[in-house]
Amino acid sequence: MSGETISRLGAIAAERWGMITTAQAVDAGVPRKVLSGLVASGAIERLAQGVYRMAGAPAAEHEVDVVRVRWLALGGVTRHVVAAGRTAAALHGIGDWFPAESEFVTPNRRTTRLSDVRLRMRRVDEEDIVYVDGLPAMTVERTIADLVEAREDPSLMADALRHAVQRGTFLRPRRLAQLLESLAHRNGEASGAALAGRLILAGGVDESWLDRLH
Numbered sequence: 299m300s301g302e303t304i305s306r307l308g309a310i311a312a313e314r315w316g317m318i319t320t321a322q323a324v325d326a327g328v329p330r331k332v333l334s335g336l337v338a339s340g341a342i343e344r345l346a347q348g349v350y351r352m353a354g355a356p357a358a359e360h361e362v363d364v365v366r367v368r369w370l371a372l373g374g375v376t377r378h379v380v381a382a383g384r385t386a387a388a389l390h391g392i393g394d395w396f397p398a399e400s401e402f403v404t405p406n407r408r409t410t411r412l413s414d415v416r417l418r419m420r421r422v423d424e425e426d427i428v429y430v431d432g433l434p435a436m437t438v439e440r441t442i443a444d445l446v447e448a449r450e451d452p453s454l455m456a457d458a459l460r461h462a463v464q465r466g467t468f469l470r471p472r473r474l475a476q477l478l479e480s481l482a483h484r485n486g487e488a489s490g491a492a493l494a495g496r497l498i499l500a501g502g503v504d505e506s507w508l509d510r511l512h
Contacts, residue, residue, distance in 0.1 A: 303328055314464070315432065316355025319370050320348040324400075325499060346371045346412075361388060361396070362431050368400045368415050369433055375462055379404055380422050381435035383444050389430040390438055390467060393458030403436075425473075438462045439470050442497070443477035446485065452500065462503035471510040 311318040323333055333350065336342045342350040349370045357363075365385060372379050381389055384397040403420040410417055418510050426440035436444055442462075447453050462468035462486050471494065479490035487493040491511040 303332065304336075307336075307342070311352045311355065314370065316353050317345065317370055317474040318342075318350060319350075319373070321373060323350075330450055341379065348373075350495070355492055362433075365400050366431075367434060368412060369402070369417075371412055371416075372402065372415065374402070374412060374434075377434045379434070380423075381433055382418065382420070382428070383436075383441070384450075385447055386430075386441040388434040389433060389435050389463055389489055390423065390441060390462065391465060392438065392441075392467070393454050395454065398406065426477075437473075438467045439474040439477060442474060443481070446478060446481050446493070446497075452497075456497050456500035456502075459497050463501075463503050463507070471507060472512065475511045484495055 299345050299464060307318055307323060310322050310326060320330060320380070322335060326494045332340065332381065337344050337350070343353065345351050345367050349367055351357075365381065365388075369379060369381070379402050380386075381401070382403045383401040384393075384395040385401040387393045387395050389484060398415045399416050401416045401418070402423060403418045405419070405421045407419045410452060419427060422436060422440065426437050427434050428437045429435070434487050435441070442455060442459060445458065459468065468474075475491040475494045478493045479491065485493050487496060494511050495508050498511075499505070
C-alpha cells in the first residue's frame, strides 16, 4: 500500500485516538477493499465492525478505550451520539459503576447490532454536553440527573456527587436542581433543589453547597 494512503489515514486517526472508521476512510478516498488489504498487511487492526486502529497506536485496553471504540462503531463522529448514565459517570470518574455495556443517547430513534451498547432516544441541550477524553458525554450535572431518572442506587448517586465535588467537576449546582425538578415529587421531595440537597448531604459534601442550588 502506498505511503500516501497510510499518511492520509494516519492524519485522520490522529484526531481520534489512533482509530479510524470505514466511513472516514471512504470519505478520504480509501476504498473498503484497500482497508481489507491494510488489515492483511498489519498496517491497521480491525477493532469492531467499521472501526480500525493504526499500527503503533496505543492498544484499546482501558474502559474509556472500549467506550471510544463503541462510539466510533455507532458512527459517533459528531455530538449526536452522547455518552449517558453509568457510561458518562465512568468517563467522569465519579461513582463506583463499572458498566459492562456502554450507554448512549441520540436525538432520533435508532437501533444497533452491537451487543454491548444500549441506545436511548433523548435530546440533550448543548449546555449539558461536555467532551471527556475526546468523547461527547452528559455533563456531571446531567449525568447525575440521568442516574436519578434511571432509579439507580441513591447511595451510589450520592457518592458520585461527592466524587465530582472532590474532582472539581461539579460546576453548576443550580443546573442540577433545575434538571431534578421534574423528578422531585417522584423521589419524595418538593423541588429539584431539595432533591439535589438530599444527595449533597447523603454524600457528605460540605453544607455550603446547599446555598448554591438556588
